[in-house]
Amino acid sequence: MEKSSSSCDQKLDTLEVGNGSDFKVHIFSSSSELLENLHKKWSSVKKQPYPAMYSSVFGGIILDPAMMVLPIDDHMVHRGHGVFDTAIILDGYLYELDVHLERFLRSASEAKISSPFPRSVLRSILVQLSAASQCKKGTLRYWLSAGPGDFLLSPAGCTTSAFYAVVIDDDISQHKDGVKVITSTVPMKSPQFATMKNVNYLPNVLSQMEAEEKGSFASIWVDDEGYIAEGPNVNVAFINHDKELLIPSFDKILSGCTVKRLLALAPKLVEQGHLKAVRTTNITVEEAKGAAEMMFVGSTLPILPIITWDEQPIGDGKVGELTMALSDLLWDDMLAGPETQRLPVPHV
Template sequence: MASLEIGSGSDYKVHVFSSSSELLEKLHQKWSLVKKKPYPAMYSSIFGGIILDPAMMVIPLDDHMVHRGHGVFDTAIILDGYLYELDAHLDRFLRSAAKARISSPFPQSTLRSILVQLTAASQCKKGTLRYWLTAGPGNFLLSPAGLPTSAFYAVVIDDDFSQRKEGVKVITSTTPMKSPLFATMKNVNYLPNVLSVMEAEDKGAFASIWVDEEGFIAEGPNVNVAFITNDKELILPQFDKILSGCTAKRLLELAPKLVQQGCLKSVKTANLTVEEAKSAAEMMYVGSTLPILPIIMWDEQPIGDGKVGDLTMALSDLLWHDMVAGPDTQRLSVPYIN
């Protein structure tokens, strides 16, 4: 069938797809140019199953997550064929959903089963598993009251990551951080986070640090932050106004091993001023795919001696070992389909 063109009063004409098959052919043409599929599998509760064709990995435009930001998400790591800390992330996921007043279309056990089956179908042995709960599709109104059902989406992202050993530079963000209500739930409204990272990149830094209205250290744009004092205390900011990072909480569980070995004096969460934080001996980001990223300079001021610290790497080794060889409570073997 000949393609249809609609004039818009200018020289530019918009193509009108005459059929779904024509559109699908166009999408397949686009993906045929991609050598390696970055997203080997997706799940959609709207479709009711797992999708392996990247051309069909779409969500409705009238989903309230798209046009109102009414959605929450979370992530789990896939490493060597295991899902790391899936249950901890799922628990936080549903806490975020409750704060956002989104009910799940499935119980937690079913969500977990879907995610495991999705990972198995993807055949991905190393990457990330990201998933969303949304108010659902149905209209373009503000209130979700008239929507037929909430929606659950998930995608496997084929990603190669490794233990981070090089230090990075950061800045203090001038982008206002989220209020505690929104900062403590992992919602999809990440514009402040995006602008914060862009500001850092504009200044030649890796990312940024948020400081709360009381002058205490908060977090990075999508990671927690931790410090080692000159007295060898490991301190993370308290979680009352920021996201309680699953990796950060796991670090707090593992780090006492270094206290027992005499490497650290103590491990705790506490409020830290900017002055106290900048005078730390070592500093690091803490996040799922890092799991530790050393920070060696902040606002053009060296942290400690300006080099990656030994204790930072010792903590990184603890977390990385937990990811690759930790207990069954942390690692779930994926039943891949042959």
Template sequence: MESQNPSFDPITDATAKTGEEGSENDVCVPIYSSSEVLGKLQEKWKSVKKIPYPAMYSSIFGGITLDPSLMVIPIDDHMVHRGHGIFDTAMIVNGYLYELDTHLDRFLRSASKAKVASPFPRSTLRTILVKLAAASHCKKGSLRYWLSAGPGDFLLSPAGCPTSAFYAVVIDDDFSQCKEGVKAITSTVPMKTPQFATMKNVNYLPNVLSKMEAEEKGAFASIWVDDDGYIAEGPNVNVAFISKSKELLLPKFDKILSGCTARRLLALAPKLVEQGILSSVGTGDITLEQAKGSAEAMYVGSGLPILPIIAWDEQPVGDGKVGALTLALSDLLWEDMIAGPETHRLRIPYM
């Protein structure tokens, strides 16, 4: 997948006559006026064929911008320099917002745990998100939104922040159903404690390092195992397993993030039990040995919605091929995303 961000040169027009023998006089550091800064930022986007972020909302200026050069966050926002903020995402699928209300409910639960008060009531947040999606004209992608302690100063406490801040951006991404298998590893990066793992906060350094660890070993992503030896989750996805007796089992959500897509999977999968394709569906404690001994394994997340795992720590999962039951579950979720009941899909009123 190509990067969504254009390639930026951070020292454009500030030529550094570098070298081991360089001095501070060798580097040109211009001082720009506000109009010149804006011009420089806009210039960076002129060569981009397709703008990946068609619209952003910011409570700082209280509206929507369609100019990617203005999609910025104040440097003294406590989410930037202290990590005091939370976020969530809803997928845009064929002109609909999928599971927006479910994600928004989790968003506000995370905000309560992180002690970040919203500047708006839930109904206003929802209206802003729907209007932002409409203004973007994006038909497929994602809607990501953040709630931060807000800008104010560079201290540890948010007491000096006049008000919290709400940001949201639409990301244009022509994602599709994942059917190819990937490799996974067991992460050696310590996972978050339950207090932080169960809220969707912006402190993602463990997640980033876990993902990088997997990529360095030629895998797609990692899987965490908690201190009790039970399977937890991936760096930004849940995991699920199908036993040799065709039981679908996901880790309990008491120590990990309660994945909206994972919970939707648990709600839909009983259809396959009724058809005799699966024997049961549930959550529970899963040991590493049990998980690796599964017939099939998968990552579960909003933009996938299911990604088959065919190898784990260089050993095949099941027969090392994408399993039929995994694909059946993937089809079930994908169909729900593109044509499911409108109780879970909100039609975007494009402007």
């Protein structure tokens, strides 16, 4: 789970406005003047956090951060009609790109967005973008939008869909310290939208903000039947006192690619006698809070131990051994897993 983006933390420019009647809006006389202003803002950034972006609107890869922009009339911008997904870049390899890309296209189909390119071309663009970025460790984010066209509700006026992608230079490392969480009071999305990775993330944002305002790392959603759902943008998993790995069913939540990979890897610990079983199931709040161990599971983590929930300790309140054993499994898979999971980036 990403905590912040560097551009959010850095104040590129400060605009002080006193009495509204005294404020005069500047009119840019030319595109060159505007571009000069944008370059001036980015010149104060010590390290470029976004080494490369692709835009089907521009028709290529952009290395200049001042030009990494979207059309204001893009329906993803003003109507939220878009889907997205991600992949990890670690030691020059793209991890689980193909499974994320498959989910990406399923989400697009459910959102009734047609891709401007076939799957093979989308994949090639993402690999070439990763290569052009020269990034060895970070994240690759990509979006499909209904596209630019107008400001109406219907996308009928959009001439073509749009594909955007960006590489984010970020430190991806294994987490060994535990965090605190709370139960979210923000209503979770309905299953139709929760199971589709779309850009309508306002409930997720409010849920995350609620947790941070209360001094916690993130929050946990509970569905309308009282079962554990997920975190704001990650799955959650538990180890009960019988040493079973329990993961909430995916009926009402996003089926995370990383947690599904964990389901494939965890039986190794069963074979070694460390775990008794691995299963997806409905989990009540009482069962969850009574677990021996608890963790978030997500692409950028891949596992983050949870030691406190609503000010109550999980288990003994310490990071569990089985949590770290599962973390080691995933981390080893990211660093040295099979070719089906890791795609080498041909850095230019």
